[in-house]
Amino acid sequence: xxxxxxxxxxxxxxxxxxxxxxxxxxxxxxxxxxxxxxxxxxxxxxxxxxxxxxxxxxxxxxxxxxxxxxxxxxxxxxxxxxxxxxxxxxxxxxxxxxxxxxxxxxxxxxxxxxxxxxxxxxxxxxxxxxxxxxxxxxxxxxxxxxxxxxxxxxxxxxxxxxxxxxxxxxxxxxxxxxxxxxxxxxxxxxxxxxxxxxxxxxxxxxxxxxxxxxxxxxxxxxxxxxxxxxxxxxxxxxxxxxxxxxxxxxxxxxxxxxxxxxxxxxxxxxxxxxxxxxxxxxxxxxxxxxxxxxxxxxxxxxxxxxxxxxxxxxxxxxxxxxxxxxxxxxxxxxxxxxxxxxxxxxxxxxxxxxxxxxxxxxxxxxxxxxxxxxxxxxxxxxxxxxxxxxxxxxxxxxxx
Ligand code: NAD
Ligand code: MG
Numbered sequence: 001x002x003x004x005x006x007x008x009x010x011x012x013x014x015x016x017x018x019x020x021x022x023x024x025x026x027x028x029x030x031x032x033x034x035x036x037x038x039x040x041x042x043x044x045x046x047x048x049x050x051x052x053x054x055x056x057x058x059x060x061x062x063x064x065x066x067x068x069x070x071x072x073x074x075x076x077x078x079x080x081x082x083x084x085x086x087x088x089x090x091x092x093x094x095x096x097x098x099x100x101x102x103x104x105x106x107x108x109x110x111x112x113x114x115x116x117x118x119x120x121x122x123x124x125x126x127x128x129x130x131x132x133x134x135x136x137x138x139x140x141x142x143x144x145x146x147x148x149x150x151x152x153x154x155x156x157x158x159x160x161x162x163x164x165x166x167x168x169x170x171x172x173x174x175x176x177x178x179x180x181x182x183x184x185x186x187x188x189x190x191x192x193x194x195x196x197x198x199x200x201x202x203x204x205x206x207x208x209x210x211x212x213x214x215x216x217x218x219x220x221x222x223x224x225x226x227x228x229x230x231x232x233x234x235x236x237x238x239x240x241x242x243x244x245x246x247x248x249x250x251x252x253x254x255x256x257x258x259x260x261x262x263x264x265x266x267x268x269x270x271x272x273x274x275x276x277x278x279x280x281x282x283x284x285x286x287x288x289x290x291x292x293x294x295x296x297x298x299x300x301x302x303x304x305x306x307x308x309x310x311x312x313x314x315x316x317x318x319x320x321x322x323x324x325x326x327x328x329x330x331x332x333x334x335x336x337x338x339x340x341x342x343x344x345x346x347x348x349x350x351x352x353x354x355x356x357x358x359x360x361x362x363x364x365x366x367x368x369x370x371x372x373x374x375x376x377x378x379x380x381x382x383x384x385x386x387x388x389x390x391x392x393x394x395x396x397x398x399x400x
Pocket of ligand 1: 028121224
């Protein structure tokens, strides 16, 4: 019996090409990579909807180029900026406000959603796409951290399928393909680059700056995930993401640090085989895999030459210097409301660090305090999830 949801059920047909695509988070780093894939394979996609956040200018430029039927921005300032840059005759209809994302995620004339908003703001649109039975390329890991139980149930009820864009989970998806029996699986092994501060001790981490923390050695990404990578919270969120995607307990998901980011994760089977996915680190690869699934298409990334790479190294994560990974594991073990609290405190703390209001090591300290104070609550509805997220954010801001 398969328990993982990231496999296309045999009974469901993939939407035909050209696929009518909505990109929620089109103006971000994942949006950039996705639109490179779209531009390389225009015959495979009709860009139906593009949503940005507050970057009206960039969204307008994308609409001028890709001419989607619909677009969305978060607020009036972004709307004004959008109209200052959108060309006369652009056919796009613009929606404004948080509700617009939910609406675009469930459009009738669209089959494929790339969920690439950053943070908890991605939860409601992702759930809406799941309820509407869409094919979903999921980059927004926070939506599973908040409400993986609800998204999973919605997929089951509607026939929606989540294809993991996150490179590690995409690697696992490929390593799991064709193996249907749960008792064949021993464990999943997520690789982590270790971020810019790998090998550093706590005393050094006390001193690091915003710029140092943003400088990821291997991947070019948005600011929030770059800081999450530096604290190892990204791997903590990914551990929770993997448990939801593949229906596994956290003790079946291990993490190994692999500084070169060439091996994107591994699946271990009971016979001792470990299947790894290798490639140069570029998000266009997992994005193209999801958007064109089950077909493979060419992607403009440098080919991997292992002889040139020479050496691949692996080491244990340092959970003393980087407690976020441990905190995420503990939060997932503690029950469904703890990860929501973990994520909310993390988002507020990362934002405060980016604004230089707190230091780097204050991020895990604030999360630990937040989890200690958290009293478990029922989160069996989307409203309860959002209410808890909101409450923890308010409490955390008050402690800054
Ligand atoms: P980013 O900051 O570059 O882009 C975020 C996008 O979300 C932008 O389009 C922004 O306008 C939009 N946005 C921000 N807040 C919003 C809100 N409140 N409502 C609606 N839209 C909002 O981030 P990114 O690096 O592209 O990451 C996006 C998601 O993908 C994150 O969940 C991240 O963890 C995940 N992810 C990213 C990468 C990567 O390489 N960048 C890899 C794996 C997973
Ligand atoms: Mg990842």
